[in-house]
Amino acid sequence: MVIRPASQHDKADIEALYRSAFPEEEWEKVAKLATDLLDDDAQGSFSLVIDDEDDQILGHVAFSEITIPSEPETHAAILAPLAVHPDAQRQGVGTALVNHGLDILTEEENNLVFVYGDPEYYGRFGFTVEPAENFRPPYELQFPKGWQVLALTAEAPPEDPIDITCAPALQDPTLW
Ligand SMILES: CC(C)(COP(=O)(O)OP(=O)(O)OC[C@H]1O[C@@H](n2cnc3c(N)ncnc32)[C@H](O)[C@@H]1OP(=O)(O)O)[C@@H](O)C(=O)NCCC(=O)NCCS
Structure with missing residues (x-):
């Protein structure tokens, strides 16, 4: 298995992957996010x-830039979305993709990585809920317990709530 950067040529395969991995009522929205992010040229x-x-393609993950207007020196990203083909699940594919992405973010000197998902899964990578509480996402969360952050460098979480902003592809309240 080989991990490589995704490109526009993968668009149809990525859509098919999300169709296979997510429930009927959810896949289109998440596939759109995945393919919209292929156009995100933020550094x-x-x-x-x-x-x-x-x-x-057995799996896909996207990381997109997060900005924290009150902390312009902080470099941050969000992991979303992630999918592994049902036939390839529970074989370490998701773990390999997430770890590879976190290695790239570390090399690029990011400070923080956010994720909005199941803490049981993301906890294994070091994501935690409590320090994320004062980072205020752009929309109200339907599942606040899924909002997590991983500090790649020694960062103290903010004492008071601060806003974060995300890529245009994530600016959709139904994704939160
Ligand atoms: C969640 C998902 C990305 C995990 O990828 P994967 O390649 O199957 O995961 P890995 O093989 O790396 O890790 C498997 C471990 O994660 C756990 N796991 C898998 N899916 C999980 C889930 N939805 N919630 C919690 N834990 C999960 C399993 O318990 C397994 O641990 P075990 O092997 O000790 O039993 C994949 O199952 C998937 O695409 N699911 C459908 C889409 C989805 O829910 N994506 C969003 C994630 S928030």
Whole structure:
């Protein structure tokens, strides 16, 4: 299996991956996010796919830039979305994609990585809920317990709530 940057050529395969991995009522919205982020040319944004030996895409993850207007020196990203083909789940594919992305973000000297998902899954990478509480996302969260952050450098979480802003592709209240 090979992890490589995703490109526009992967768009149809990424859509098909999300169709297979997510429930019927959710996949289109998440696939749109994944493919919209292929167009995100912010410096801190990137997408990865993992191919099998037949060049079939088994998994995809996107990281996009987060800005914190009150802390312009802080470099941050958000992990979203992530999917692994049902036939390839529970074989370490998601873990490999997330770890590869976190390595890139560390090399690029990011301070923080956010994620909005199941803490049981993301906790294994070091994401935690409590320090994320004072980072205020752009929309009200439907599942506040899924809002997590991972500090890649020694960062003290803010004592008071501060706003964060995200890529245009994530500026959709139904995603939060
Ligand atoms: C969640 C997902 C990305 C995990 O990828 P994966 O390649 O199957 O995961 P890995 O093989 O790296 O890790 C497997 C471990 O994660 C756990 N896990 C898998 N899916 C999980 C989930 N939805 N919630 C919590 N834990 C989960 C399993 O318990 C497993 O641990 P175990 O092997 O000790 O039992 C994948 O199952 C998927 O695409 N699911 C559908 C789409 C989705 O929910 N994406 C959003 C994630 S918030």
